Each structure stands twice: as structure tokens, then as C-alpha cells.
Amino acid sequence: MKIAIGADHGGYEMKLAIKTKLENDGYEVLDYGTHSNESVDFPDFSKQVTKAVTEEEAKLGILICGTGIGMSIAANKVKGIRAALVGDVFSAKATREHNNSNVLCLGARVTGLGLAEMIVDTWLNAEFEGDRHQKRLDKINDQ
Numbered sequence: 548m549k550i551a552i553g554a555d556h557g558g559y560e561m562k563l564a565i566k567t568k569l570e571n572d573g574y575e576v577l578d579y580g581t582h583s584n585e586s587v588d589f590p591d592f593s594k595q596v597t598k599a600v601t602e603e604e605a606k607l608g609i610l611i612c613g614t615g616i617g618m619s620i621a622a623n624k625v626k627g628i629r630a631a632l633v634g635d636v637f638s639a640k641a642t643r644e645h646n647n648s649n650v651l652c653l654g655a656r657v658t659g660l661g662l663a664e665m666i667v668d669t670w671l672n673a674e675f676e677g678d679r680h681q682k683r684l685d686k687i688n689d690q
């Protein structure tokens with residue numbers, strides 16, 4: 548499975564760690580940057596990762612900034628993107644099962660790396676349940 552990943556300077560270090568973990572777990576990772584701690588603008592990276600997901604270059608995307616909030620606001624502007632800012636394992640599972648989220652947002656200044664790795668694992672291994680939840684996603688699409 549291909550996963551697109553992107554971060555700003557606030558999420559750079561966590562991106563490196565999550566990318567390494569994903570590659571060790573057998574995923575192909577498309578890394579859209581940033582590639583240093585130098586200050587950058589998070590929407591430049593959400594734009595690239597969401598494009599990779601909507602154009603099906605990648606099945607899922609992961610975006611990391613300081614809080615995860617900026618990335619989630621930017622990503623959810625894109626039609627077809629359902630970005631979830633997650634800071635706990637329960638929500639990681641529920642947002643795949645109920646919301647079919649296709650982008651996971653993490654806050655590197657909020658969530659420790661150990662928990663972030665558990666969130667990523669849980670999110671990737673959960674499956675959309677469809678049925679009544681699909682009806683709700685259809686209503687989001689119609690808004």
C-alpha cells in the first residue's frame with residue numbers, strides 16, 4: 548500500500564520517525580516534505596498530500612504539523628478528503644470505521660511519538676464499516 552506523508556517544520560522530526568516505521572512495516576511511502584527544520588507553510592504540504600490521495604497516487608495520507616489543526620483545516624478544504632486530527636487510539640479506529648477518513652493528521656507538539664505510532668498502526672489496520680456510515684458520508688459530499 549502507498550501512503551503519502553507530509554509535514555511542516557513542526558512535524559518534521561515526527562515525519563521522519565513515522566516514515567521509517569511505515570517503511571519497516573512494508574508500506575511504500577511517498578514523502579512530500581518538508582525536508583528540514585526550517586520554517587515553512589503547512590498548506591503547501593497538505594496540498595501535495597491531498598492531491599496524491601485524490602488522484603490515487605496514494606491510498607491514504609498522513610499530515611503532521613505542530614498541533615495537527617492547521618493541516619486538518621487545510622486538508623478538509625479539498626473535495627474528497629476526509630481528514631481526521633487524532634490524538635488517541637479509540638478515535639484512530641473509529642474514524643476509519645465510521646468516517647472512512649483518508650488522511651490522518653497528527654500534532655507533533657501535542658502527541659508523543661510512541662502514541663503517534665500506535666495511532667498510525669490502529670488507523671491503518673481499521674476498516675470502514677460502510678452501511679449507515681456511508682449514508683452520512685454521502686450527506687457530507689452533498690454539502
Ligand code: RB5
Pocket residue numbers: 555556557558589612613614615616617618
Ligand atoms: C507552526 O509554527 C505551527 O503553527 C504549525 O505547525 C501548526 O501547529 C499549525 O496549525
